Amino acid sequence: MQEALSELKREFSRSSEKSPMAKTSDTETKEGEKAEESEKPPQAQSRSRIVLNRVNSAGEREDVEYDKKPTKQSSSAQVKGYEFTLRKFIEEDPRQNHSEIEIESPPLRNFMKELLISCPYHTFRGSPQTLYSPYEAIVLNWDQLAKAAEDRKFSPWPVDRKDWFLRCWAYDWDGSQFQRLPLKLRFARFEESKPINSLPFYPLECHEDSDTLRRKLIERGKKYRRFCTASLGSQMFSYDGQAVLVKRGLSSMRDFMKRDTDTHDDSSIFSYSTSTSSTSAGFAFLKDRVMVDFKSYFEKSRCDALIGDITPEGRYGECQCPTCQTNQELMALYRTRFDRANIDGRDWDAEQYLLCPPRVFGYVLREKQWAQLHAHGKKSTAKTVALKAEKPLFAISVADVGTEAKHVESNLRRIFTLATTWQAILLIDEADVFLQSRSLGVTHGGNIERNALVSVLLRVLEYYQGILMLTTNQIAQFDVAVHSRIHVAIKYRELKEDRAMAIFRNFLDPLDRKGKVKDMDKIVQWLQREIRLAGFGGRQIRNVVTSALSLARARGDRQLSRDHLSDVVDNVHEFKLEFIRQYENYKTQQQGLS
Incomplete structure (x- = not known):
């Protein structure tokens, strides 16, 4: 048995060295055959059959043995007197070249079956056994096979121009149970040899501090x-x-x-x-x-x-x-x-x-x-995060729900289910489209789609057991049915001076620590005077700071100064006054029409 495996090893190595990687002419093939004849051992001493398989001029695949004429491809099982056959397939594109080994000897076949019984895909259960490049079964179990073969140094890897892939598992959670997750790891091809721990993936025991x-x-x-x-x-x-x-x-x-x-x-x-x-x-x-x-x-x-x-x-x-x-x-x-x-x-x-x-x-x-x-x-x-202190806030907008009634109900149900699963407080920001009185739709042209959205929200709310918060600036236009389902109403009044200052400081202090604010003390003193007049809300304060930063960059200034903030505040204040004036004019006009 040792001799059979030794022969397999020698022929495996020899075939890799001689494997042609480009298309050859008939003349070149014949010359190559003549040149190799003198190097071949006598046929009686060979336990292997080595053939090249290519498509001939008639479009048929044929085997070419080194010492015989081409023949149509046939099963190696029909060839007697060999331990195994190594067949190299020569393709038009050299990158597609590959090989296979058919183990024909029953003793050798039984011996490998005994050692490699754990190999998948029924590899060692047929007759004859066929192995395909890159011969994982041989490579991964070579230590076992080496005990039955002579101890000599050689590389079992075939000449292969393609990337190599390794199938493996992670142990993953699918939401309800742990199970194996199949992965395919890719190894880009490389020439000659390299340290195994330089590969993108390698065995744990090969790590320097495993x-x-x-x-x-x-x-x-x-x-x-x-x-x-x-x-x-x-x-x-x-x-x-x-x-x-x-x-x-x-x-x-x-x-x-x-x-x-x-x-x-x-x-x-x-x-x-x-x-x-x-x-x-x-x-x-x-x-x-x-x-x-x-x-x-x-x-x-x-x-x-x-x-x-x-x-x-x-x-x-x-x-x-x-x-x-x-x-x-x-x-x-x-x-x-x-x-x-x-x-x-x-x-x-x-x-x-x-x-x-x-x-x-x-x-x-x-x-x-x-x-x-x-x-x-x-x-x-x-x-x-300790849930005794707070629940997660699951914030969504109308854009997340949609505005087409035929989809809104299904989307709301799924969002409510998610909020229930997480035991979260659900917040729908700027929810005016779901809250407006349905009577307004009829009065102004019969907006059926908008009326349907309100009806959908009311219907889904009947089955929701969690906490839902809705924000709006249009409480005067609330639908009566929505109003009756509100448990707690919270009015957000204008910020007091100390709260407004605290919000400004939340935005400015991190910038100051990074050296991006000029004369922070002067800015704070100026804000204490201006906040009393401005009446800004939290969102307006954020907009003021971000706009002032943009203004500083536009002017080529490396630090935010009071002048940048002052210019933005003046602009916002003027807009606010103009908005109030025009809104009052609008209300006066509407009263005149009525």
Whole structure:
């Protein structure tokens, strides 16, 4: 048996050296055959059959042996007296060249079956056995095979111009359970050899400090498990670190609803759909409150279970035949037991923690973004926000809900469901379109669409058990039915001077610490005089500061000064006075018409 494997090794290495990588003419082939004849060992001493397979002038594939005339391709099983056949396929495009080995000897076949029983795809169960380049079964198990072959140094890799891919698993959470997530890792081809730890992916034991890295990965996996299994009402975290922003707001949900509102099966979400590309994703540093929620991420963002920029391969099928399912070595190799792991708090194997991804999925509350959130790193921290003190604020706008009545009801129901799942306070900002009196629509031309929006909100509200806040500046136009459903009404009065000053300082102090404000004390003194007259609200104060910064940049000034703020405040104040004057004129005109 040692001799057979040694012969396999020698022929494997020799064929790689002689493999032609370009199309040759008939004359060149004949000359090459003559040149090689003298180098060949006597036929009686050879246990291998080496052939080149190419398309001839008649368009048929044929085998070309080094010492024989071309013949039509036939099964190597019909060829007697050989341990194996190495066939090199020569294609028109040299980059597509590949090879295969057919093991014909029953003793050699049985020997490899005994050693390589855990190899998938029934590789060592047929007759003859056929291996295909790049010969993973041989390469990955070479240490075992080397015990039965002579101990000599050689490279088992074939000449191959294509990239190489490795199939592997992460141990991921799908919103309801942990299960293996198939991935395909790509290795760009390279010439000659390079250190294994210079590859984009390599075995843990090849890391220069594998023990330390192993401990860190296990701790990261434990943290990942805690985030994924956080109970309802405990899914809000403060986040400070790098994130991959995937989808903006709830627009993807609205687009999906427009395609098919009634026939969608939500269960398909958990197949890690690869139909939606994530080209809109981008890296950003966030400091915000987030909701970690895998299930809602898959349902609402319609995105893949990406790990960084690696896209899952999808649910490729594992053989379900009785032979494979009862093959304990194969099941152990595939880690099928991981899919049956409980989430009841019992500890896992170390390997399960090692395979957990470095990210969780969730929703960034202030930015209204679905995102990948890193679960590790020096700059990335996540601490549970105590829900005794506050609930998450889930803010949306009319743009997130839509204004077409046929879609609004379905969208509202899904948004209300999300708010209930997160136990959040739901805020619909500038909700005038849902609150206006339906009688106004009839009086002014019968705006049926607007009346329908109010009716939709009232209908959905009947079944909502959470807290809903609506903001509006048009309380005089409230529909009577909406008014009757309001439990608490809060009027926002003009800011007092101390509150207005505090808001100004919230915007100006960070700029001052960065050296971007000139004479901060003078600005504060000036603001204390001006605030009393201006009557600004919080949003107006923000606009004043941002506009003043823009003005400073436009003038080429490196620091924000009182003059910049004064120019903007004067402009806003003049506009406010003009607006009040024209509004009073409008009311007078309306009274005259009545």
